[in-house]
Amino acid sequence: MQIGNLHLDHPVFLAPMAGVTDHPFRVLCRRFGAGLVYTEFVSANGVIRESAKTLDLVRFTPEERPIGIQLFGEEPETIAQSAAALAERFQPDLIDLNFGCPVPKVTRKGAGSAMLRDLELMRAVMEATVKAVPQLPVTVKMRAGWDRSCIVATEAAVIIEEAGGAAIALHPRTTKQQFTGRAEWSLIKAVKERVSIPVIGNGDIFAPEDALRMFEETGCDAVMVARGALGSPWLFRQIRELREGKSPTEVTLGDIARVCGEHFKLMLADKSPQAAVNYTKKHFSHYLKGFPGAVKWRKGFMDCRSTDEIARLLEEFTHFAESSTDGAHAELAAEKEPVTS
Ligand SMILES: Cc1cc2nc3c(=O)[nH]c(=O)nc-3n(C[C@H](O)[C@H](O)[C@H](O)COP(=O)(O)O)c2cc1C
Incomplete structure (x- = not known):
């Protein structure tokens, strides 16, 4: 598959996870065939301040490519400037914007999934970032909405595409849901039917069969695994095997x-x-x-x-x-x- 100018061999990605998807874990998942990995989310403000802690989270080695750096923030110019600074300093394969984090410390400031309550601000963030890093695909990872009364996945997806976004990863739970209930995969299908940029499905893939089912039920272009890869980085190999019609290698x-x-x-x-x-x-x-x-x-x-x-x-x-x-x-x-x- 293709995200902007980036070609990807295997449409099964390792999701960003704070405190988990560091350099060692990303290397391991790449060795097991993850088609794309991401850094955990880093603060746009931290990048601008050149915080050593923030910059340490985004360093990576060639073995990890293709890799996306994920950013969160609330202010379009700060996010755009930090994307440009990261692109120049680290040359990742893409910049991903976090519109999905439900943690109050992040949403209180208007960042993460709070952006789903202000789609015009989301548009401004997208436009500024796409303009700041014309050499890289700018992608988004988001939740479906703030709560059940505010499901905005398709509306947001259209805005992201109009603003020049190169792909959308959707974790179809609301902010209020956190990790409860089930990810509503029908929303991934709905987004896929509305936009022509690649759609990456995320949520509740714990076994190779889940990944195949997500491809079939939603028509998504790629799937993204988070919790299912914890303690099971070989899941990426197993999904590839199943997609190729082979039995997934069992793990001893x-x-x-x-x-x-x-x-x-x-x-x-x-x-x-x-x-x-x-x-x-x-x-x-x-x-x-x-x-x-x-x-x-x-x-x-x-x-x-x-x-x-x-x-x-x-x-x-x-x-x-x-x-x-x-x-x-x-x-x-x-x-x-x-x-x-
Ligand atoms: C420990 C942990 C940390 C996470 N950190 C991030 C993050 O930094 N950025 C992000 O976009 N999502 C983050 N997520 C959400 C996951 O990327 C993913 O969307 C969510 O876990 C649903 O996918 P899953 O059902 O495969 O776990 C995190 C999830 C977990 C469990």
Whole structure:
């Protein structure tokens, strides 16, 4: 598929997730075949202030391409200027604007999904950003509306297209819904029928079959996975296999241990020791589910205080995984609990 001038091989993308889709996780998901990855959302104001913390969130390596940097803000000129600054400094493959974040700290200022309550401001943000980075596609990721009485997905999509947007990702829940209920995929179909730019469907893909069903039911051009990829980066490979008419490769406990090892190595190389410990705990709590003894291993990693302790326990876990699985498959998908942060 094509987003503006950007060609993408595999229409299955890793969604932006704050505190999750950092450099190590993006690399891992790309290795498993994610067709496009995004940084977590970063503040346009932070970019303009050249905040070291903000800029650290957007650095990436060539292995992660194609990659989009996601921005949030409330003021058209600030967003446009920060998009231009990021484009010049980091040369991402696209700039994505966040019109979906439901967190009060963000919406109180009029950013994130609050933009769905002011579509003329949204238009101004789009127009200013498209003008500021003519060399890059500018895309949007949004929710369906503020609440049930304010579903504006198709109206907003038309404005985004008119203003020069190159693609729209829709997570069809409202701000008020947060993560409750189900994503209303019929709204993805409705948006797809109204605009001619690519539409990326997002929401509630936890298994390869969900992705296929979203393509079929909505006619979307690509799908985007967030929570389903936590502790399961191989989901991208499985979806590709299913789309190619093959049976998705099942994952063994040995595979899980290998991916944990690979992920840990990437985190060690990327972060301070303390941050590597914290991020390892966060990600391992997702990997270590759905097999006999998972609770014990999870607790073991949660109790680790240093990267050395993690490395030792990981070695033990790898021995356990290789000796106990004997080719048996871990049934992970059924065990996945939705994250609601
Ligand atoms: C921990 C977490 C952090 C998130 N951070 C972002 C973010 O920075 N930008 C964004 O557009 N969406 C963010 N989201 C929303 C996801 O990208 C996605 O739209 C949502 O989780 C629905 O997709 P899913 O059902 O595949 O999880 C976040 C979601 C989670 C669970």
